[in-house]
Amino acid sequence: DQQVKQNSPSLSVQEGRISILNCDYTNSMFDYFLWYKKYPAEGPTFLISISSIKDKNEDGRFTVFLNKSAKHLSLHIVPSQPGDSAVYFCAAKTSGTYKYIFGTGTRLKVLA
Amino acid sequence: EAGVAQSPRYKIIEKRQSVAFWCNPISGHATLYWYQQILGQGPKLLIQFQNNGVVDDSQLPKDRFSAERLKGVDSTLKIQPAKLEDSAVYLCASSPAAEETQYFGPGTRLLVL
Numbered sequence: 067d068q069q070v071k072q073n074s075p076s077l078s079v080q081e082g083r084i085s086i087l088n089c090d091y092t093n094s095m096f097d098y099f100l101w102y103k104k105y106p107a108e109g110p111t112f113l114i115s116i117s118s119i120k121d122k123n124e125d126g127r128f129t130v131f132l133n134k135s136a137k138h139l140s141l142h143i144v145p146s147q148p149g150d151s152a153v154y155f156c157a158a159k160t161s162g163t164y165k166y167i168f169g170t171g172t173r174l175k176v177l178a
Numbered sequence: 179e180a181g182v183a184q185s186p187r188y189k190i191i192e193k194r195q196s197v198a199f200w201c202n203p204i205s206g207h208a209t210l211y212w213y214q215q216i217l218g219q220g221p222k223l224l225i226q227f228q229n230n231g232v233v234d235d236s237q238l239p240k241d242r243f244s245a246e247r248l249k250g251v252d253s254t255l256k257i258q259p260a261k262l263e264d265s266a267v268y269l270c271a272s273s274p275a276a277e278e279t280q281y282f283g284p285g286t287r288l289l290v291l
Contacts, residue, residue: 109269109282155220164276165234168220
């Protein structure tokens with residue numbers, strides 16, 4: 067049972083445009099969400115997080131939106147840069163636990 | 179600050195053989211995690227240590243997988259005997275405390291033939 071889903075395995079975007087990566091979850095008890103970025107042959111690196119008490123969190127070019135009623139979160143990258151080309155994972159957990167459930171990842175390619 | 183170190187980076191073995199992976203977390207990080215990432219899937223937590231104690235090993239196939247974190251610093255993950263379906267990247271991560279951001283190592287890519 068895949069509790070965290072990233073339905074788009076890949077996405078291509080022109081440099082300078084907006085990249086939108088989506089993530090859906092099924093467990094309504096999840097209340098903390100993360101996005102990780104992964105380059106080839108490297109481990110995932112933390113990008114941005116959001117708690118369920120918020121519906122938006124921003125860090126520079128990266129913004130995460132959370133829609134609790136739809137059980138959906140999205141990561142917006144504006145403007146997209148070639149260095150953003152990587153695999154992006156969303157992850158979710160329930161408060162009081164330490165176990166994150168990861169999605170399957172979306173490969174973003176930013177075209178110069 | 180040095181990141182999470184893992185070795186080896188790559189390993190090829192035949193089924194039924196044994197293999198061990200090593201992880202050295204970021205200095206001072208109390209919490210250590212081992213994840214398994216099968217191709218096309220997200221990382222799946224195998225085991226979590228808090229210092230040298232196990233917090234969660236509910237998804238560790240204990241009939242063939244074992245892990246230890248003696249002295250609460252570095253850790254080893256062993257598979258004995260390996261099966262074809264164990265082919266994956268094994269990621270180690272650490273965090274200062276259980277609720278804090280996890281920092282991942284580069285992973286060990288295992289291929290079981």
